[in-house]
Amino acid sequence: MVATTQLVELLESADPAQWSRNLVALARSAGFDRVLYGMVPSRHAKLESAFLMSNYAPAWRERYDANRLAYVDPTVTHCAQSSLPIVWKPETFSAPAQRALYEEACSFGIRLGVTLPIHGPGGEFGVISFASDAPADAGSVRDIERAMPGLSLIRDYAFQSSLRLSAQAAGHEPPPRLTKRELEVLKWVMAGKSSWEISRITNCSEATVNFHMANVRQKFNVNTRQQAVVKAIALGLVNPEDLRR
Numbered sequence: 113m114v115a116t117t118q119l120v121e122l123l124e125s126a127d128p129a130q131w132s133r134n135l136v137a138l139a140r141s142a143g144f145d146r147v148l149y150g151m152v153p154s155r156h157a158k159l160e161s162a163f164l165m166s167n168y169a170p171a172w173r174e175r176y177d178a179n180r181l182a183y184v185d186p187t188v189t190h191c192a193q194s195s196l197p198i199v200w201k202p203e204t205f206s207a208p209a210q211r212a213l214y215e216e217a218c219s220f221g222i223r224l225g226v227t228l229p230i231h232g233p234g235g236e237f238g239v240i241s242f243a244s245d246a247p248a249d250a251g252s253v254r255d256i257e258r259a260m261p262g263l264s265l266i267r268d269y270a271f272q273s274s275l276r277l278s279a280q281a282a283g284h285e286p287p288p289r290l291t292k293r294e295l296e297v298l299k300w301v302m303a304g305k306s307s308w309e310i311s312r313i314t315n316c317s318e319a320t321v322n323f324h325m326a327n328v329r330q331k332f333n334v335n336t337r338q339q340a341v342v343k344a345i346a347l348g349l350v351n352p353e354d355l356r357r
Contacts (some may be wrong), residue, residue, distance in 0.1 A: 114142060119269045125253040128277050132165045138266050142259055144242040146222060149270055151230055151238030151278060154348030155192065159183070162238065163278035172220040184209045191229035191239045197263070199256050202227045204335050221245040226256050229266045234289045236275075240267045244305055288331035290349065299325045300349055302341045 118138050126133035127253045133210070139147035148166040152159060165175055174179075174340075182188050186205060190198045198204065200223075205214035225243030230236065242263060246252050290298065300310040307325070311318040325337060332343045344350045 113263055114138065119265065122266075122269050123271060123273045125277070126164070131273060131277055132167075135165060135266075135270055136167050141241050142212040142242065142262055142266065144225070144244050146225070146241075148241040148243070149238070149274065150240075151236055151271070151274055152348070153278075154351075155237040156351040157237075157348040159188070163274060168222060168243075169220040172217065172222065175216075181350065182211055185213060186210050187227040187238060187241065189225060190236065193238075195229055195231060197226050197260065198227040199253055200227070200243075201253065218276045224248045224252050226260070226263065228263060230267065230271050232271060232275075233292075234299075235295065236271070238271070240270055290328065290331065294324045294328050294331075295349065297321055298340065298344055299326055301325065301337050302344075302350055302352065327331075334348075 118134065118141060122131065122134040122138060126135055130338070135147055135149060139145075146166075146168055148168055150159070150162040150165075150166075151166045152162045160177070160180070184207075186207075187198050187200070200214075202214065205211045222243045222245070224240055224246045225240050227241040230238035230240065232238075296314060297310055300313060305313065307318045307321045310321045314321070323342070326339050328344075329335065329337070332340050334340050334343060345352065
């Protein structure tokens with residue numbers, strides 16, 4: 113059972129160390145010995161740059177990171193493509209490389225678990241995993257499914273509280289938060305479209321397009337549209353590669 117006081121403590125954590133302790137306590141109250149939280153400011157950002165917290169075995173984390181196993185981990189792939197959680201089962205790790213990943217994780221006490229995706233309103237992407245060394249049988253899976261509402265609540269509080277701490281750890285202010293429409297307009301500007309063209313594409317008035325771009329320029333503290341695009345690319349909020357797809 114997730115206590116409201118614990119969630120508030122997580123939200124009010126003064127620094128990453130205290131936040132980590134509070135997150136571990138929440139995971140244990142939900143029945144899990146291990147928890148991992150990772151988030152990047154954009155799905156275009158490299159996973160190696162993630163704001164990361166984990167109480168997994170250090171030797172496992174070192175091997176996982178050194179071998180860039182996030183790029184073959186099916187839980188990460190799933191979360192990049194879905195908003196639904198994924199419960200770990202042996203059949204989840206079907207490919208040989210994935211199976212080897214799972215079997216090695218089991219040797220470090222990470223046998224049963226669930227990973228919940230994080231898709232933030234500002235384009236943030238991440239995962240939070242809860243794990244234990246319990247057998248991955250039908251009863252344990254049912255227990256996870258019953259715990260899912262509480263785990264989702266922990267995920268939401270962890271994400272909101274991590275925004276401030278991840279910026280603090282990186283030594284800079286968090287990137288500006290763009291609305292869905294501001295981000296859409298900015299992507300069309302990156303594609304070289306005029307305000308009139310964007311208004312036709314988005315089915316809104318040219319004045320509305322200009323209004324959104326004015327907001328973007330203000331949030332980025334720049335004078336021109338192109339400066340806004342350059343800053344958005346640097347922050348990982350948009351990716352020129354998307355134009356080629």
